[in-house]
Amino acid sequence: MAFARKLRRGLLALAAALGVLLWLAALVLFSQVAENSDDFARLQDWILAINSIGITVLVLLIVVNLARLIRDYRRHVPGTRLKARMVTMLIMLAVTPLLGVYIFSVEFITRGIDNWFSVDVEQGLGNALELSQRALDLQKRENLTEAERIGARLAAVNPEDIVAELGRLRRESEARDLTIFGPNNRILATSSAEPGTSAASYLSEEVLFQIRQGQPYVSLEPRSGGEFDIVAVVALPTPVVTAEPEILQAVFPVEQRLSALASQVQASYNQYAELSYLRTALKYSFTLTLSLVLLVSLLASVYGAFSSARRLVGPIQQLMHGTRAVARGDFATRLPIAARDEIGFLINSFNDMTQRLAKASQEARLSQQQVESERKKLEVILARLSTGVVSLEPDLRIRTANAAASTILGVDLEQHVGTSLVELADTQPLLSQFLAVSSKHLQRGDTEWREQIVLRGEVGRRVLMCACTALPGDADSEGGYVVVFDDITALIQAQREAAWGEVARRLAHEIKNPLTPIQLSAERLRRRYLKIDSPDNDLLDRATHTIIQQVEAMKEMVNAFSEYARTPAMDVTVFDLNELISEVSHLYEHQDRPLAITLSLAPDLPPLRADAGRMRQVLHNLLRNALEAMEHQTDARVEISTRTVGREDAQLVEIKVADNGPGFSSDIAHQAFDPYVTSKPKGTGLGLAIVKKLVEEHGGHITARNREQGGAEISILMPVSTEAGDAATPRRRDHRRERA
Amino acid sequence: MPSTANSRSGGPCAFRFPFRPPWRALALLLALWAGGAAAQEEDPGHFEVRSASVELRNGVYFLNARIEYRLSAESRQALESGVPLTIRIDVELVHGRRFWFDNEEATLRQRYQLEYHALSERYLVLNLNSREQTSFPTLFSALNYLGRIDNLPLIDAALLDSDRDYDVRIRAVLDVEQFPGPLRLIAFWRRDWSIASEWYRWPLPGS
Numbered sequence: 001m002a003f004a005r006k007l008r009r010g011l012l013a014l015a016a017a018l019g020v021l022l023w024l025a026a027l028v029l030f031s032q033v034a035e036n037s038d039d040f041a042r043l044q045d046w047i048l049a050i051n052s053i054g055i056t057v058l059v060l061l062i063v064v065n066l067a068r069l070i071r072d073y074r075r076h077v078p079g080t081r082l083k084a085r086m087v088t089m090l091i092m093l094a095v096t097p098l099l100g101v102y103i104f105s106v107e108f109i110t111r112g113i114d115n116w117f118s119v120d121v122e123q124g125l126g127n128a129l130e131l132s133q134r135a136l137d138l139q140k141r142e143n144l145t146e147a148e149r150i151g152a153r154l155a156a157v158n159p160e161d162i163v164a165e166l167g168r169l170r171r172e173s174e175a176r177d178l179t180i181f182g183p184n185n186r187i188l189a190t191s192s193a194e195p196g197t198s199a200a201s202y203l204s205e206e207v208l209f210q211i212r213q214g215q216p217y218v219s220l221e222p223r224s225g226g227e228f229d230i231v232a233v234v235a236l237p238t239p240v241v242t243a244e245p246e247i248l249q250a251v252f253p254v255e256q257r258l259s260a261l262a263s264q265v266q267a268s269y270n271q272y273a274e275l276s277y278l279r280t281a282l283k284y285s286f287t288l289t290l291s292l293v294l295l296v297s298l299l300a301s302v303y304g305a306f307s308s309a310r311r312l313v314g315p316i317q318q319l320m321h322g323t324r325a326v327a328r329g330d331f332a333t334r335l336p337i338a339a340r341d342e343i344g345f346l347i348n349s350f351n352d353m354t355q356r357l358a359k360a361s362q363e364a365r366l367s368q369q370q371v372e373s374e375r376k377k378l379e380v381i382l383a384r385l386s387t388g389v390v391s392l393e394p395d396l397r398i399r400t401a402n403a404a405a406s407t408i409l410g411v412d413l414e415q416h417v418g419t420s421l422v423e424l425a426d427t428q429p430l431l432s433q434f435l436a437v438s439s440k441h442l443q444r445g446d447t448e449w450r451e452q453i454v455l456r457g458e459v460g461r462r463v464l465m466c467a468c469t470a471l472p473g474d475a476d477s478e479g480g481y482v483v484v485f486d487d488i489t490a491l492i493q494a495q496r497e498a499a500w501g502e503v504a505r506r507l508a509h510e511i512k513n514p515l516t517p518i519q520l521s522a523e524r525l526r527r528r529y530l531k532i533d534s535p536d537n538d539l540l541d542r543a544t545h546t547i548i549q550q551v552e553a554m555k556e557m558v559n560a561f562s563e564y565a566r567t568p569a570m571d572v573t574v575f576d577l578n579e580l581i582s583e584v585s586h587l588y589e590h591q592d593r594p595l596a597i598t599l600s601l602a603p604d605l606p607p608l609r610a611d612a613g614r615m616r617q618v619l620h621n622l623l624r625n626a627l628e629a630m631e632h633q634t635d636a637r638v639e640i641s642t643r644t645v646g647r648e649d650a651q652l653v654e655i656k657v658a659d660n661g662p663g664f665s666s667d668i669a670h671q672a673f674d675p676y677v678t679s680k681p682k683g684t685g686l687g688l689a690i691v692k693k694l695v696e697e698h699g700g701h702i703t704a705r706n707r708e709q710g711g712a713e714i715s716i717l718m719p720v721s722t723e724a725g726d727a728a729t730p731r732r733r734d735h736r737r738e739r740a
Numbered sequence: 741m742p743s744t745a746n747s748r749s750g751g752p753c754a755f756r757f758p759f760r761p762p763w764r765a766l767a768l769l770l771a772l773w774a775g776g777a778a779a780q781e782e783d784p785g786h787f788e789v790r791s792a793s794v795e796l797r798n799g800v801y802f803l804n805a806r807i808e809y810r811l812s813a814e815s816r817q818a819l820e821s822g823v824p825l826t827i828r829i830d831v832e833l834v835h836g837r838r839f840w841f842d843n844e845e846a847t848l849r850q851r852y853q854l855e856y857h858a859l860s861e862r863y864l865v866l867n868l869n870s871r872e873q874t875s876f877p878t879l880f881s882a883l884n885y886l887g888r889i890d891n892l893p894l895i896d897a898a899l900l901d902s903d904r905d906y907d908v909r910i911r912a913v914l915d916v917e918q919f920p921g922p923l924r925l926i927a928f929w930r931r932d933w934s935i936a937s938e939w940y941r942w943p944l945p946g947s
Contacts, residue, residue: 206877220860224873266859270822277821281922
């Protein structure tokens with residue numbers, strides 16, 4: 001990848017260098033136009049082609065770049081303004097001196113060329129030429145006179161001797177050629193010093209015309225090799241050879257020194273005239289060359305401006321992109337380091353910064369996650385906690401509350417987060433009692449207090465141990481309070497039960513023992529004294545009977561107590577609860593009293609693993625309890641239902657026994673399961689206490705409530721297996737739910 | 741040499757510092773550009789082959805032609821300023837092909853240099869092929885001389901394929917490439933400088 005880029009860059013540089021070299025070579029050749037080189041003729045097309053291609057390529061590149069710049073500018077691509085400003089600046093910087101140099105050069109060259117051609121030189125050369133012409137004219141006149149003299153002499157010569165005479169005259173007169181022309185340019189006779197190099201083999205029209213006009217003709221004729229001949233043509237006064245008019249042409253060579261000088265003057269004059277004439281063209285070609293150089297340089301510098309602006313702005317654009325990315329929160333941005341200059345340093349610093357930011361944000365996220373997980377853990381702990389925890393704002397709005405708090409106070413506090421406790425207390429009797437105690441302390445400004453609160457509810461008394469602590473506030477928020485409370489009703493109950501157990505054992509031990517001797521004594525009294533016919537017989541009979549009766553009752557009571565206190569070993573078996581219920585209820589249906597027992601038993605009830613005997617006793621006690629409560633009712637009805645309460649950790653079986661009797665009176669409802677608490681005319685007051693004890697021995701849970709349509713309902717939750725039921729939490733939770 | 745005046749463009753502007761827009765250069769360029777067109781309308785040069793024929797004598801083809809030369813004012817001025825003009829006569833023997841470019845069988849290029857000799861005030865015609873030089877007192881007679889081609893040996897008949905038909909074509913051209921450099925550059929830009937006649941074409945008579 002990097003190699004390919006390097007290769008491409010190298011090739012581009014090579015192409016650019018080649019282009020520049022070609023262009024320079026073309027310009028060098030171009031500048032040689034003035035030197036009249038033949039190479040130029042051959043290369044002219046190439047040179048122009050190279051320059052044209054170069055200009056086209058540059059123009060294309062510039063157009064593309066400009067279009068891109070304009071497009072970016074319209075799209076508000078970051079960095080474009082800077083780029084545009086840079087391009088303008090660079091172009092101005094490059095163009096101004098270029099134009100200056102161009103103007104200077106063109107002016108200088110035009111003026112310089114004009115200055116080369118001075119009037120002096122031209123005039124001098126003109127004069128030199130004229131001088132030469134005058135010198136030659138002199139000779140021309142002499143030669144013409146000579147030719148005329150020869151013509152006069154030829155008039156007296158015989159036609160036979162004409163050739164010899166011509167030769168003689170030629171030698172005398174230093175002429176090179178003497179020729180006599182007849183009509184129609186016919187050569188009649190000739191004599192030449194250099195035969196074969198005859199200057200003219202015929203007379204031109206101009207010569208003939210002049211001769212016909214009666215004028216002699218003389219002219220200077222340049223020969224190849226820079227020499228000159230003077231040709232003089234005269235009409236012969238009398239025809240020599242024929243009868244027709246004849247013409248003599250005499251060719252005289254110009255003296256060599258004069259010839260050379262004249263030739264030189266002619267050459268110089270010619271050269272100067274040519275140069276003078278070409279002056280315009282020369283200026284034109286120089287101007288053209290310069291313009292071409294200027295154009296290519298201008299275009300190259302414009303392109304260079306684009307290119308360097310791009311190279312300069314590129315890293316800055318990258319930085320801008322990077323900064324934006326960082327602003328958006330993308331700390332993973334890393335910029336490639338373009339160069340080892342200040343911008344490179346900047347980019348390096350930027351990369352360093354983003355790296356640190358990324359690290360910092362990573363750490364922040366981690367610690368946040370940690371805090372979050374801690375909070376979740378705490379939430380779980382709070383949720384699982386049987387202790388109610390409520391945190392309050394300073395104005396008693398609920399900040400947080402756990403499930404236990406909701407259960408204890410009988411309000412779903414979690415739904416009312418943000419609501420003031422005072423508002424909420426208006427509709428909730430338990431909460432209002434709780435608040436009454438709390439606000440007393442808060443108003444007093446207690447930061448930390450502890451108190452046992454007794455809440456009186458519909459179902460029963462609830463004893464709470466409540467502790468409150470003011471939270472430390474910080475700059476952002478005030479402290480508020482955290483209230484922690486525990487439902488210690490069950491604890492107090494257990495303590496009471498334990499006390500009762502102790503009482504029962506004592507009673508059994510201390511009371512039962514003297515009862516038997518009392519009974520035996522009373523029976524002996526009867527046996528001994530009742531046979532004797534005595535007036536007090538009747539009294540004795542009644543008294544002893546009462547004693548025996550009462551002792552028997554007392555014994556029964558003590559037995560019941562000892563039953564309550566006794567904890568025999570559990571005989572755990574697996575049995576069908578439904579079957580047991582049917583069996584027990586069957587017994588009660590056949591008694592003399594009318595009792596309608598309705599069974600609604602869940603068919604899919606799992607087999608229960610418990611002490612069947614105790615369960616049977618539980619059912620007996622409950623049914624008997626119901627019966628006794630509805631002693632005077634004619635429409636006594638008992639409904640027994642079972643169902644499975646599924647939960648993930650332990651399966652529970654619920655048994656509900658409901659009657660249509662008078663229900664619990666509200667003053668004893670909260671202690672229905674306490675020993676000796678009864679509203680019935682008969683009964684020891686131990687029935688439900690024993691039921692509770694038996695159920696709790698199995699890890700089950702019992703609750704009692706009054707039904708809305710009248711009558712009492714007792715529900716028992718039993719774990720399917722006794723061991724599973726030992727798990728405290730679900731039992732506790734169910735316990736709360738039932739009460740709510 | 742007396743130094744009465746040092747510049748032909750006027751004394752005071754001998755050396756003014758030249759940071760001035762190059763109006764003169766631009767004007768010059770413009771004038772050259774526009775001037776070309778104007779000159780062409782004014783007195784355009786014209787070359788024309790009036791007649792031409794070929795005759796076979798002793799197995800050799802000889803060319804006879806009459807060409808009319810009229811130089812443009814520009815070229816006349818150049819000539820009188822001492823710039824030699826080169827006139828080239830292209831004679832080609834072509835074999836016409838039906839569906840393709842004509843095939844050149846033989847080419848003869850006859851070149852003449854026309855020059856004005858200021859000292860003698862005569863026009864010199866130099867045959868560049870034979871280096872033969874002739875002088876004329878007037879341009880008219882020089883061009884007249886150039887316009888007469890008599891008995892120019894063209895090609896040996898034995899070299900030609902007797903089964904084929906050949907055409908001869910001839911034209912006269914003012915050879916721009918022989919111009920001195922700067923003028924050549926102008927001639928490159930201004931096509932009116934290069935004067936050329938149309939091709940004059942006729943079939944080669946059979947042997």
